[in-house]
Amino acid sequence: MVIGAAAPVLPLPGVRAGVFLLPGPPPVLVDCGMRGQGGAIRRALQNAGVATQDLALIALTHWHIDHTGGLRALRRHSRAIVAAHAADAPIIQGTTPPNKPRLTGEGGKFARWLLIKLYQPSKVDRLLADDEIIPEAGGLKVVATPGHTAGHVCYYQPAAGILFAGDALVNRHGELAVSPEGFSDDPVQARASLEALRPLRFDQCYFGHGEPLLAHADQRVQDFLDRLAEEDRAEDDAAAGHGDEEAVPTEAVE
Ligand SMILES: [Zn+2]
Numbered sequence: 001m002v003i004g005a006a007a008p009v010l011p012l013p014g015v016r017a018g019v020f021l022l023p024g025p026p027p028v029l030v031d032c033g034m035r036g037q038g039g040a041i042r043r044a045l046q047n048a049g050v051a052t053q054d055l056a057l058i059a060l061t062h063w064h065i066d067h068t069g070g071l072r073a074l075r076r077h078s079r080a081i082v083a084a085h086a087a088d089a090p091i092i093q094g095t096t097p098p099n100k101p102r103l104t105g106e107g108g109k110f111a112r113w114l115l116i117k118l119y120q121p122s123k124v125d126r127l128l129a130d131d132e133i134i135p136e137a138g139g140l141k142v143v144a145t146p147g148h149t150a151g152h153v154c155y156y157q158p159a160a161g162i163l164f165a166g167d168a169l170v171n172r173h174g175e176l177a178v179s180p181e182g183f184s185d186d187p188v189q190a191r192a193s194l195e196a197l198r199p200l201r202f203d204q205c206y207f208g209h210g211e212p213l214l215a216h217a218d219q220r221v222q223d224f225l226d227r228l229a230e231e232d233r234a235e236d237d238a239a240a241g242h243g244d245e246e247a248v249p250t251e252a253v254e
C-alpha cells in the first residue's frame, strides 16, 4: 500500500468532504469538514495518535462550508494557525458575505438553505498567495486554482509527490470531473485554471470529494486535462461551423 510510505497522509473518516492529516511533526490538517464535525475530527485525530492541541496548522483549500466548518471547534482545542488564500479569507472570516450557490431548482434551494444554516465565520491567521511554500508539512506549495471560488487553491507537496486537489477536481467513482458548475463561482475559470496542475509531478492525489488516487495520479490528471481540451476544441469547431445560428443564452444567474 502506497499510503503511509514516504509521506503519510491520513484521510480522516466519518466527516463530509475530505479532511486530511499530515501527521508531521508537526501535524497539519488540510481542510476541516462541515460545522458540527469538530468532534468527529478530534476523535479521528486521536485514533491517528495526534492530540488536537498539537495541531500546528490548518491549510484550507477554499471557503466552502464543507471544508471550513470544523474551524471554530478546532480553534477551541488547539493553537493551530489557520491558513487560506487571501481571496477567500474575507468570506471565511465573515468580513465578506458568502456567495450563494448558483445551482438552480430544488437542489439550489437546499444548498442555499444549508449555507445559511451552516456558515460560521472563523479567523484566518495567515493569508496565502500563489506559489507560496508553507514550510510546515514538508513544504506544501500553494497552487492557485481560482474559479470554483476566487481563492481556491490546491496544495502540492513535491518531495512526497502528493497533490491535494480540494474541489478543483472531483473523483466520481473512478472518473475525474470538474466540480458541478452550480457550485462554482466561475466555471469557465475553474476549468482553465486546472492547467496549473499539468506540470506538477505527483503519485498521489487527494480530493475534497471522491476516493484518492494512490499511484500515477499525475498521469490520470493529465489525461483528464487532455480530454477537457479536446472537448473545448470540438465545441469551438462546432461553434465555428454554425456561426449563423442564434447564440444560446447562458443560464441566468440569480
Ligand atoms: Zn467547494
Ligand SMILES: [Zn+2]
Residues within 6 Å of the ligand: 017, 064, 066, 067, 167, 208, 209
Ligand atoms: Zn466541497
